Amino acid sequence: MIRTRLTELLGLDVPVVQAGMSWVSSSSALPLAVSNAGGLGVVAAGPMRLPALERTLDEMATGTDRTWAVNLPLHRQDVGDVMDLLERRPPPVLVASQGGPKRYLDRFRALGTRCLHVVAGAEHARKAADAGVDGLVVVGAEAGGHPPPGLVTTMVLVRAVATEVPEVPVVASGGIADGAGLAAVLALGADGAQFGTRFLLSSEASVHPEYQAAVLAAGIDGTRTVGRGLGMIRAITNEFTERMTTLEEAGVDVEDRREVFHGATLRDAALHGDVRGGKVEAGQSAGLLHDLRPAAELVARIRAEYEAAVARLTQVAIGTPEAPGQAS
Numbered sequence: 001m002i003r004t005r006l007t008e009l010l011g012l013d014v015p016v017v018q019a020g021m022s023w024v025s026s027s028s029a030l031p032l033a034v035s036n037a038g039g040l041g042v043v044a045a046g047p048m049r050l051p052a053l054e055r056t057l058d059e060m061a062t063g064t065d066r067t068w069a070v071n072l073p074l075h076r077q078d079v080g081d082v083m084d085l086l087e088r089r090p091p092p093v094l095v096a097s098q099g100g101p102k103r104y105l106d107r108f109r110a111l112g113t114r115c116l117h118v119v120a121g122a123e124h125a126r127k128a129a130d131a132g133v134d135g136l137v138v139v140g141a142e143a144g145g146h147p148p149p150g151l152v153t154t155m156v157l158v159r160a161v162a163t164e165v166p167e168v169p170v171v172a173s174g175g176i177a178d179g180a181g182l183a184a185v186l187a188l189g190a191d192g193a194q195f196g197t198r199f200l201l202s203s204e205a206s207v208h209p210e211y212q213a214a215v216l217a218a219g220i221d222g223t224r225t226v227g228r229g230l231g232m233i234r235a236i237t238n239e240f241t242e243r244m245t246t247l248e249e250a251g252v253d254v255e256d257r258r259e260v261f262h263g264a265t266l267r268d269a270a271l272h273g274d275v276r277g278g279k280v281e282a283g284q285s286a287g288l289l290h291d292l293r294p295a296a297e298l299v300a301r302i303r304a305e306y307e308a309a310v311a312r313l314t315q316v317a318i319g320t321p322e323a324p325g326q327a328s
């Protein structure tokens with residue numbers, strides 16, 4: 001057991017959160033595997049139609065007696081309908097992103113659902129905490145998917161939020177590949193770590209094998225942020241990101257970049273394996289990851305790596321440091 005405010009709040013064995021990832025965790029397979037292994041599995045509702053989401057909620061409810069979550073991007077056009085569905089089948093935890101908490105907080109807390117809110121800055125974190133959320137997910141620049149617009153790194157942003165908003169548990173997200181990363185963010189004052197790209201490379205991730213192969217092949221400098229002003233993403237460098245980068249470096253107006261940006265989709269890459277022209281969203285930690293394993297094995301390994309990292313720090317403290325282990 002690793003005990004933090006997050007594990008206490010949610011009844012987890014380890015402070016390991018599997019990131020909600022559109023398509024990748026938009027079914028029950030990956031979230032069930034992570035929750036049953038003692039972490040927090042998160043269903044990504046973003047791209048799911050209501051009947052598929054309803055089926056998945058039922059599968060989660062019958063597939064585990066551990067804690068699980070639904071990630072809901074609040075910018076979704078039919079967000080009201082999704083909230084009505086979630087109200088009928090309340091998840092133990094809601095992880096809301098891309099919007100403010102007032103819209104859902106009272107409604108879901110009244111159902112007994114714990115509400116975590118995804119934030120991209122310290123000011124946003126303060127507002128969410130004042131509104132009464134149960135916890136914060138703080139996403140730094142290394143992250144796959146949508147990094148914060150100002151590209152402040154996880155190292156700096158987590159430290160800022162943990163010190164400026166100390167009253168709520170913080171889950172650090174972005175660039176965390178293994179148990180050493182978990183130990184690092186707990187040292188910064190976080191209460192848990194969210195892993196996206198790590199679980200994208202798991203057997204249960206519902207994503208095209210070509211997508212996983214592209215992520216496995218990437219080095220630590222193998223991603224780009226593209227789409228400034230359009231909902232910027234971090235993705236594996238490919239024909240699409242190079243085209244966007246060329247337009248951005250040439251100072252092309254946002255309106256003239258819009259078509260190229262929206263012409264490529266995560267769906268094409270994740271479902272159909274278009275890793276050249278699609279959005280192969282992944283974080284910088286892709287370069288630290290070299291294998292694809294069952295999610296339960298990854299949770300157990302993160303725990304073991306965390307213990308090794310803490311043991312190493314203890315040796316540092318008593319003056320007998322050893323070389324660090326590395327992520328797989």
Ligand SMILES: Cc1cc2nc3c(=O)[nH]c(=O)nc-3n(C[C@H](O)[C@H](O)[C@H](O)COP(=O)(O)O)c2cc1C
Nearest residue numbers: 019021022046097143144145174175196197281283
């Ligand atoms: C393929 C992919 C899809 C994502 N989809 C979502 C999403 O639907 N909702 C959301 O809040 N974040 C989404 N994210 C961001 C993750 O929740 C998380 O913050 C990020 O992956 C953490 O960085 P890491 O990949 O370095 O671990 C996505 C990330 C990836 C890689």
